[in-house]
Every structure is written in structure tokens, then in C-alpha cells.
Amino acid sequence: MKKLGFLSFGHWANSPQSQTRSASDVLLQSIDLAVESERIGLDGAYFRVHHFAQQLASPFPLLAAVGAKTKKIEIGTGVIDMRYENPFYMVEDAGSADLIAGGRLQLGVSRGSPEQVIDGWRHFGYDVKDGQTDQDLGREHVETFLKLLDGKGFAAPNPRPMFPNPPGLLRLEPHSEGLRDRIWWGAGSNATAEWAAKLGMNLQSSTLKFDESGEPFHVQQAKQIRAYREAWKAAGHTRTPRVSVSRSIFPITTQMDRMYFGSTGSDKFGYIDGPSRAVFGRSYAAEPDKLVEQLRYDEAIAEADTLLLTIPNQLGVAYNVHILETMVQQIAPALGWRSNAAAATTPELELATA
Incomplete structure (x- = not known):
């Protein structure tokens, strides 16, 4: 890790x-939590995007504000539902936010999750073509977005422009060099992970995926990651891809912790969107030393290079900093992680395995 x-x-x-x-x-509070997370040495502040819900929705104003208030921490999404997005306008928003943050944006995108309303993307002005599904719509928007991020000119300049143009076709501005390599795909299946690899996107795998074998969640997720890396290699990309997994992990160090998270269950199998069965990963809650031992056996955490901790944001900034600081100080180092504060002098460690 x-x-x-x-x-x-x-x-x-x-x-x-x-x-x-x-x-x-x-x-x-999201801005405050990102600032505090940077202070205690965390590497990333990521935000989910949902529409028509009392949750974070429009990500770029928040990402830009966090970028202006911090200096080192990665700032990302997990994930933006591309069915709702205009890829052209999104390139301008993303470029602006990334430049404000000094090249720290890590944008997770995907087809999205089950919605609050019926076909919500239609209200944003988008529709599927004949023979197309909403999944196809989201992927089409992603492919356009990725192409635009390359920064190549495509629009013919006006012969009588308001301001002088550079020679050749024009691209969208502002352009942020390197952002194309910091786009992640949130994959719910092995097939979509392999598709993301072919397009050169990093991989985000959350706390659920489609059940493809009946095996425990972490085993299926680890297989998804390995399939992704094999597809990446076959595609001939030259850079090393990044892979993140999300987990609900709650160290128990106080009576309040025990009251909130004292009991956790196992993986759950069920249906969230259509006929396909999904597997939901378990939550982890225990004393720090017990958590270390439990997490050593999580195959997907061992496979990934980034771990995202889902947080109970409604409990406030101070309580979430308490959870994250316990992870930083008492759990993550035992799993091979080092904080930003030690990055200049401490050799990088590998994730310990059982």
C-alpha cells in the first residue's frame, strides 16, 4: 500500500x-477535512458525486477550493457519473481545477450508480441513441473526454476572431498537461476493468462489484485487479497504472467508537441495479492491533497501490480526523504505508502479507 x-x-x-x-x-467541512488530512499526512482527499440527492453533486468548485487551500494532498472523485456530463465543458472545468491545484487532480469517472430519479441524465439534456443503453452513453462521454484531454486542436478558427489565434486548429482551454494520465475508471466488473485498461485509465474499485464467482469480495476484487493489469500490459501502455480500492475501516479506541461501529458483519450478496447480483464488501471495525491482522488477509488491499477510506462525514470534521489519525499512526504503518511527512527520508515499504 x-x-x-x-x-x-x-x-x-x-x-x-x-x-x-x-x-x-x-x-x-469537506474543505476543512482535506486541509486536516494533509496536516496529518494523508495522501488523498476524494469525493463521491450523486445527483438529485442531499449529497455532493457538482465536483469542480469543491475540487478547486480544496486545491487552493492545500499544497500536497491528491484531490479526486470517486466517481463522476459520465451519463450526466458534457465532455467539452468538463475538460474546461477539470483543466481549471487541476491548474489551481498544481496538477494534483485524480478524477474518477464511471457510468455511475443506481439513481434517485428515473433516467436522471435525461433532465441534463442527454438521451440514448437507437440500440444504445445508458451504459453506452456514459462510455461514449468518457471516450470523448479522454480524447479532448490530449490537448490536440480540433476546432477551425474564426477568420475574424475577437483576439488573435495561434496557428492551426484550436483546442479547449485551459489545458492542463498530464491530467489525461490521472483519469480513473470506477469498474464494477472484470470486463469494464479490462476496458478501462485498454483506454489507458487508472482503476478504482469500490466496496462493491458484480458477483462473478461467488467467492469472498476481496478475492473477487483482487482477481479484477489482476485482470486489469494483464489487459493494461496487453494494450502496450508505457506508464505504470494506478489502482485504488475503497474500504470502510473503523479503529475502535474510545467508547464513542464502539458505540458507532462496535459490530460489523461479513460480505453481503444482493441486487442493486437490475438482474445482476452484486457482492458488497464487509466493514472492518476493531481495536487497531486486531485491524492490522484482519487487513493483512485482504487480497485486494495487497494488490492495490492506493486505499481509500470511506468516512462517516455526517459525524463532523473533528471525529473523522480522529478516525483518520488513528489509521495514520497505529494501523497503516504496520501495513507498509508511510506518511507524507516521512516521504523525504523513509525508504518505501511493501505491503506486508500474511
């Missing part, structure tokens, strides 16, 4: 039990 970050779904609710009563609370 080389990098450690958090993933926030950005929930809010007007409830006495919630520390995030409004969208404003979530947005401002």
Missing part, C-alpha cells in the same frame, strides 16, 4: 444527529 486517502459521500440531513445539516455544511 503506497497511498492512503479518504472518500466522502458528502451526505447532509437536517437532523439533530447530523453535524452536516445543509449543503453549505458539507462543502465547507
Whole structure:
């Protein structure tokens, strides 16, 4: 495990039990949590995107604000639903946010998850063609987005422009060099992971995937990662891809921790979107030394280079910093992770295996 970050779904609710009563609370606390996470040495601050829900939706204003307030931490999404996105406008937004952050954006994109409304992407002005599915629509938008990120000119200049043009065809601006290599695909199956590899995207694998073998979640996820890497190699890409997995991990060090997360179950199998069965990964909750031993047996964590910790954002910034700081100080080092603070002097360690 080389990098450690958090993933926030950005929930809010007007409830006495919630520390995030409004969208404003979530947005401002997300910035504060990213700043605090950088301070304690975390590598990444990632945010989920959902539409028509009391959760984070439009990612680029938040990513730009976090980028302006921090200096080292990676800033990303997990994931942006591409069925809703105009790839042309998204290239401009992403380029601007990445330049503000100094090239630290790590954008996770995908077809998206089950929605709050019926065919919500239609309300954003998009529709499927004859014989096309909404999955096809999302992938079509991704392919256009990736092509535009290459920064090659494609638009014929006006012969009488308001401002002088550079020679040749024009590209979208601002262009952020290197962002194309920092696009991740959120894959729910082995096949989509292999498709992402062929297109040269990094891989994000979350806390659920389609059940393709009946095996435990972490075993199936590890096989997905290996299939992705084989497809990457076959595609002939020259750079080394990155792979992240998400986990719900809660160290128990106080009575409050025990009250919130004292009991956890095992993997669950069920249906979330259509007829395909999915497997949901277990949550981990235990004392730090027990967590270390449990996590050593997670095959997918061992395969990945980045671990994203899903956080209970409605419990507020201070409590989430408590969880993350315990991970940074008492658990992650035992699994081979090193903090940003030690990066200049400490040799990189490999993930320990059982």
C-alpha cells in the first residue's frame, strides 16, 4: 500500500444527529477535512458525486477550493457519473481545477450508480441513441473526454476572431498537461476493468462489484485487479497504472467508537441495479492491533497501490480526523504505508502479507 486517502459521500440531513445539516455544511467541512488530512499526512482527499440527492453533486468548485487551500494532498472523485456530463465543458472545468491545484487532480469517472430519479441524465439534456443503453452513453462521454484531454486542436478558427489565434486548429482551454494520465475508471466488473485498461485509465474499485464467482469480495476484487493489469500490459501502455480500492475501516479506541461501529458483519450478496447480483464488501471495525491482522488477509488491499477510506462525514470534521489519525499512526504503518511527512527520508515499504 503506497497511498492512503479518504472518500466522502458528502451526505447532509437536517437532523439533530447530523453535524452536516445543509449543503453549505458539507462543502465547507469537506474543505476543512482535506486541509486536516494533509496536516496529518494523508495522501488523498476524494469525493463521491450523486445527483438529485442531499449529497455532493457538482465536483469542480469543491475540487478547486480544496486545491487552493492545500499544497500536497491528491484531490479526486470517486466517481463522476459520465451519463450526466458534457465532455467539452468538463475538460474546461477539470483543466481549471487541476491548474489551481498544481496538477494534483485524480478524477474518477464511471457510468455511475443506481439513481434517485428515473433516467436522471435525461433532465441534463442527454438521451440514448437507437440500440444504445445508458451504459453506452456514459462510455461514449468518457471516450470523448479522454480524447479532448490530449490537448490536440480540433476546432477551425474564426477568420475574424475577437483576439488573435495561434496557428492551426484550436483546442479547449485551459489545458492542463498530464491530467489525461490521472483519469480513473470506477469498474464494477472484470470486463469494464479490462476496458478501462485498454483506454489507458487508472482503476478504482469500490466496496462493491458484480458477483462473478461467488467467492469472498476481496478475492473477487483482487482477481479484477489482476485482470486489469494483464489487459493494461496487453494494450502496450508505457506508464505504470494506478489502482485504488475503497474500504470502510473503523479503529475502535474510545467508547464513542464502539458505540458507532462496535459490530460489523461479513460480505453481503444482493441486487442493486437490475438482474445482476452484486457482492458488497464487509466493514472492518476493531481495536487497531486486531485491524492490522484482519487487513493483512485482504487480497485486494495487497494488490492495490492506493486505499481509500470511506468516512462517516455526517459525524463532523473533528471525529473523522480522529478516525483518520488513528489509521495514520497505529494501523497503516504496520501495513507498509508511510506518511507524507516521512516521504523525504523513509525508504518505501511493501505491503506486508500474511
